[in-house]
Amino acid sequence: MLYFVGLGIDQSLSLRSIHELQSCENIYYESYTSPQIHDDVLSQFSSLDKSAKVEVVKREFVEDGRKILEVSKKSNAALVCSGDPMVATTHQELRTRAIKEGISTKIIHGSSILCSVGGELGLHSYNFGRIVTITKEPMQYTAYNTIYDNLLRGLHTTILLEWDEAHNFFLDPKTAIKSLEDAERDLRHEVIDSSTFLLIASQLGSDNSRVSGVSFEELKNAELGAAPHVLIIPGKLHYTELESLGVLLGRNIDSIPDNTRAISRLSKRMVQKYTRKTLDALVRAKKAAVDSSSPKLNFADVFENVECYVRDSERFLNEDRHELAVLSIGYAEGLLDSLRFSGLLEFEW
Numbered sequence: 001m002l003y004f005v006g007l008g009i010d011q012s013l014s015l016r017s018i019h020e021l022q023s024c025e026n027i028y029y030e031s032y033t034s035p036q037i038h039d040d041v042l043s044q045f046s047s048l049d050k051s052a053k054v055e056v057v058k059r060e061f062v063e064d065g066r067k068i069l070e071v072s073k074k075s076n077a078a079l080v081c082s083g084d085p086m087v088a089t090t091h092q093e094l095r096t097r098a099i100k101e102g103i104s105t106k107i108i109h110g111s112s113i114l115c116s117v118g119g120e121l122g123l124h125s126y127n128f129g130r131i132v133t134i135t136k137e138p139m140q141y142t143a144y145n146t147i148y149d150n151l152l153r154g155l156h157t158t159i160l161l162e163w164d165e166a167h168n169f170f171l172d173p174k175t176a177i178k179s180l181e182d183a184e185r186d187l188r189h190e191v192i193d194s195s196t197f198l199l200i201a202s203q204l205g206s207d208n209s210r211v212s213g214v215s216f217e218e219l220k221n222a223e224l225g226a227a228p229h230v231l232i233i234p235g236k237l238h239y240t241e242l243e244s245l246g247v248l249l250g251r252n253i254d255s256i257p258d259n260t261r262a263i264s265r266l267s268k269r270m271v272q273k274y275t276r277k278t279l280d281a282l283v284r285a286k287k288a289a290v291d292s293s294s295p296k297l298n299f300a301d302v303f304e305n306v307e308c309y310v311r312d313s314e315r316f317l318n319e320d321r322h323e324l325a326v327l328s329i330g331y332a333e334g335l336l337d338s339l340r341f342s343g344l345l346e347f348e349w
Contacts, residue, residue, distance in 0.1 A: 001023075001076045001103070001106060002068065002069070002072035002095070002098050003020055003024060003078035003079070004078070004091060004095060005021065005085060005108045006081060006085045006108060007082050008082070008084075009111050009112070010038075011038050011082050013044050017108050018048065020078070020106065021048055021052065021078055024076045024078045025053065025077065026075070026076075027054045027055070027080060028061070028068055029045075029057065029081070030056075030062055030079065030080070031081070032165045033081055034081065034083050035163055035170070036082070037206040037228070042054065042056070058165075062091070063090055065093075068094070069094075069097060069098055072098060079091065084111065085108075086107060087114060095107075111205075113160075114131065117232065118158075120201055120209075122241055122244020122248060123156055123232070123234070124238060124240075124241060127154075127156055127235065128156045129146075129153060129155030130146050130149070131159075131160065132146045132147065132157060132159050132160070133159070133162065134160070134161055134180075136162055136169075136171055136175065138179065139179075139182075139183070140176075140179040140180060140182075141183055143183075144183035144189075144191065145187075147159075147192070148191045151191065151233070151235055151259055151260050151263045152260075152265060154235045156232055156233065156234050157233045157235070158232055159176065159233065161229055161231070163228060173200055173229050173231055174220065177198065177219055177231075180192055189266065190264075190269075194215065194216050194217040195216070196216045197213065198213065198216060199212070199213050199233075200213070200214070200224050200231055200232075202226060203225060203226055210225045212224060212249065213245060213251065213256070233259060235260055236258065236260045242256060267317075267323070267326050268317060270329075271313055271326060271329050274330075274333060275329055278306065278332050278333050281347070281348075281349050284347040284348055285336055286303060289303075292345065299344075302339065305335055306336055309331045309335070312328040313332065336349075
């Protein structure tokens, strides 16, 4: 039997964990997926009635997996970690391999930071979107685009920060936000600015845990507490979430900005931009037609079709049919362009 045991965010053995671990001859504790926030984590295993062999293992041990699988074929063994054991994809893969090799498995779940951080801040769990991880590498475009997609849907984004156990490296929240600001300057989707509101949780599960809420501008001078940190960029806040944040952060809820207020789809901004350009060009085209040296040419039908496509584009946009909206404004532009490219009418675009 191979047990997967989660210690939860407070890194403590539950009564059920203790009961199941009593039957294990080998216990493997991995700390690479989540840093220790308590110095006495390993000492908990000494409280087991049965004297099991406890070994601290690294990422490579779990990713390779051969030793723990071989041991589990002959006797009961356990892989123990902080949080919930099935959050880590390496643990999921190891369990799959165990089942394929005919090894029975059992999971003892623990509280995960992914659900705990929302509860600590009074945020509704069903209001969270896709999770992102920010590393020290430049160009964090994936994280930036994920936050953008979540905000479009009004959802909160949990941001995990890189932790390198081998070098005891924790990515600083200020560095993480700087990378998002760099992505904003590069991609210009108008996702974040200096007023974007950020929630920060520090050392959840320990006696030194704390939460804070600051704007990106305020973050520069904020005291955030010790690592590890988890960040949340809130989406559309329910009134009960606002009330909770007001109490926990000691803030007037009117001072908590709405991060979704200025968010719009790229297609919407594109259509709005090109609608203005097309209508301005249409005015110039109509004037050029009046002043044309070839009055026999009648462009009224073309101009009417341009106006129809523009109206269609605006209607599709209001109906959230964004692809059709982009196509329609493209047709409107194309009709006007055809007059210029064919040499039938000269006007400034």
